[in-house]
Amino acid sequence: MLGVNLRPAVARFWNPVVRGLVRAGVTADAVTLTGTLGAVASAVFLIGNGQLFWGAFAVTLFVLLDMLDGALARARGGGSLYGAVLDSTGDRAADAAIFGALAWWYSGEGDNRLLVLLALLCLVLGVLTSYVKARAEGVGLTCDVGVVERTERLILVLVGTGFTGLGIPFAVHVALWVLLAGSAVTVVQRFVVVRQQAAGRPLPPRPADAPSAPPVP
Numbered sequence: 001m002l003g004v005n006l007r008p009a010v011a012r013f014w015n016p017v018v019r020g021l022v023r024a025g026v027t028a029d030a031v032t033l034t035g036t037l038g039a040v041a042s043a044v045f046l047i048g049n050g051q052l053f054w055g056a057f058a059v060t061l062f063v064l065l066d067m068l069d070g071a072l073a074r075a076r077g078g079g080s081l082y083g084a085v086l087d088s089t090g091d092r093a094a095d096a097a098i099f100g101a102l103a104w105w106y107s108g109e110g111d112n113r114l115l116v117l118l119a120l121l122c123l124v125l126g127v128l129t130s131y132v133k134a135r136a137e138g139v140g141l142t143c144d145v146g147v148v149e150r151t152e153r154l155i156l157v158l159v160g161t162g163f164t165g166l167g168i169p170f171a172v173h174v175a176l177w178v179l180l181a182g183s184a185v186t187v188v189q190r191f192v193v194v195r196q197q198a199a200g201r202p203l204p205p206r207p208a209d210a211p212s213a214p215p216v217p
Helices: 002-024 028-045 052-064 066-075 081-107 113-138 150-165 171-198
Strands: none
Touching: 002 066, 028 052, 028 066, 028 081, 052 066, 052 081, 052 150, 066 081, 081 113, 081 150, 113 150, 113 171, 150 171
16 A cells, blocks of 8 residues: 555655656656566576675666656556556556566575565465455455555565665565565455455346347337
């Protein structure tokens, strides 16, 4: 929920940048792709090779673009359905790259099987957190709850990774344990909310199941 509270401040910060990008003809989709590809490349080639501080720093810079594309889309007259899908897919790709890179490093030269397990569990729970919300919204429910959403997830993993890169012992251990617990609670919270909203409600009919209109005489 931290991301919701930060949006007004972030919007004020990005306003001058957004105006400049609009004048330059830059699209929101281009910003989304740049942020996603940059975050994935930074995670794979820096974090995945043990450059934990610089990897976390670079990923953070590219992740910040995720806060820019929505504002840019609105400034250009509103977003598109394609842009919304692209943005959501990019978020999942960046998240997977970060945790995958940690798992890769600690399964090799990093040599810490516990951190491999924690990174993979956090990755799975992050996917579940997003999927429950997306599936709920797909059937007409709302699911805007959770102690650990994407903003909190990124802050925890990137701060823990960066501090570890600076030589602070067990920083990434603490970050992943906290993230694991918070993500598990978030998944449970979302299922509880969905169950409450869905009580007694049938599935909406699919287009193929909808009754056909009577023939016109």
